[in-house]
Amino acid sequence: MADLISNLALGFGVAFTPVNLLFCLIGALVGTLVGVLPGIGTVATVAMLLPITFGLPPVGALIMLAGIYYGAQYGGSTTSILVNIPGEATSVVTTLDGFQMAQQGRAGPALAIAAIGSFVAGCVATVLIAVLGGPLTKLAQAFGPAEYFSLMVLGLVFAVVLAKGSVLKAIAMIVLGLLLSMVGSDVETGAARMSFGVPDLADGFGFAIVAMGVFGFAEIIRNLDPGTDVNRSLVQRPVTGLMPTRKDLVDAAPAIGRGTALGAILGILPGGGAVIASFAAYTLEKKIARVPSRFGRGAIEGVAAPESANNAAAQTSFIPLLTLGIPPNAVMALMVGAMTIHGIVPGPMVLQNQPELVWGMIASMWIGNVMLLIINLPLVGIWVRLLRVPYRLLFPAIVVLCAIGIYSINNSPVDVVLAGGFGLLGYWLIKQDFEPAPMLLGLVLGPLMEENLRRALMIARGDATVFVTRPLSASLLAVALLLLILAILPSLRRKRDEVFVEPKD
Amino acid sequence: MGVEPSEASGRSLWPRWVRGPQEFAGGLTLMAIALLALWAARDLSSMRGFSPGAGTVPRLTAGVLLALGAVVTALGVFVKGPRSARSAWRGPLFVGLAILAFAVSIQPLGLPLAAFLSFMIAALATKETRWGQTTLAGLCLAGVCSLLFPFVLRLPLPLLPRFLMP
Structure with missing residues (x-):
């Protein structure tokens, strides 16, 4: 406990320097901007801004990128509520009740509850990161290559279970990703693999590309x-009466609590993340509500729960990255890129060797949430005006x-062409x-898995049973297998699909 | 989001015995990628004693992908599924060309010209473009980018065309 407080104190000491406060503010603002604009997601933005962070000090760079990530969760909700356009995939469910509330003239309370819910979730998640950071790091030190490999298998299985549509x-998409990761030089021999003699491919496909x-x-x-034309009819009514009533707060409080808890758990799981958290939280609220028919007609719980959940998940997804060095989703993978550029290898050693970096970032998340709460509500008008920029421009x-x-x-320039190629391939596959x-x-x-697989096999002198004879590794694989079986079972699949169906009325 | 696949009209690209065009097309794509990878990995070393060589894991992965692709394709033949959502040729073509134009022109022409060129080509991707407005926006974007990236963010991007460089 004393450790926790001294760690957080260290973090706030780092985060409260003027420069870092500025980076935090810039990150939160850019994130909100991205969240507001549909058609440009968090992943693309972080990838786009990665080069900008080259020149910054490492702490500042990470604080800014983290700010973009959770700022986007905030911004997405604003447009969901006001214009029925989810700026981010994480805010899709917020449109259901949020826009209804806005049409009933209750846009103010809806925005306020979304902000308060996000803030509460952000606070809880920050403390959770601080609490879990230490113990998980200790656990990570007990991990050998076999355990790491099995843990990543588990992570990929989670991604399958939590993805929507066909298992x-x-x-198949995961295997395709693994295959793509193997292009480039081999970890052990340095041989160029599947690079077709193109020198730009010798280092593999950059993740950002x-x-x-x-x-x-x-x-x-x-x-x-x-x-797919984006419908841009705005709510013309001015936003008045920002403050939610006492009844709103009483109604929303338990939903915020449940959303936060669910989001925090789903954020830690690899492959989960903020999108699934918001869907799951909404479904849960609807399931346990006494009058489920209220949902979709402006129920405040329908705004509070998913908004808390996506923010909690966005923040707790830092936990596996900071403790185990395993990025649980695409944005975190880009954070790995940002860290690597600054010579930081994410994983258990970071917490020991560069505590000011990790705790500074954690503390900045809390500060960033306060900033978002303060800047977002007065700035709503500006964000809405931005939406009038037509998509054709x-x-x-x-x-x-x-x-x-x-x-x-x-x-x-080759990187640009490659990204364009992946754009066309991605478009075709999405179709x-x-x-x-x-x-x-x-x-x-992929690279982490292959490296650990080969290292584990080498240590075990080629004995592939090493993954099931070491207890920790075996139990991780058993959980993975169990999950996969459950995902294929028809009854559970139906439940899973239900989570993704946007209720229509 | 997304279009209801059922509203896709027009004739399918595939013969009649393909019941699930989405699965069929997707599966074939995966198989093609897997075969390409197997071909590209043909010269890589395999197991040496206990230790997997450079080619072991890629070949294994490509094999799994090939099998998965085959299953998805087979599903497309035997199970009735949705058609691919309708797509327009304009979007992929002009966005692709815009990206290509940027890649080709950034080094010889410099950032402002490359950005403007790429912007105008991308604007062709939709029929809604109004050219006066778009040209103005393109000029503004090129200007802002030329100030933001090289000066504010200090990224080493060329500003002038190569033939004007001293």
């Missing part, structure tokens, strides 16, 4: 398809900004109803 397609392709370019192309600008972002990572998210997770975990 088979999700598995693939992410920008399938989440940036592919998304833009998809938005241009006929029938917005999307070419996003294309250009993405291209500049990729180019400046390595000053390589065939394949989800890109599991592929990205496979790409992220």
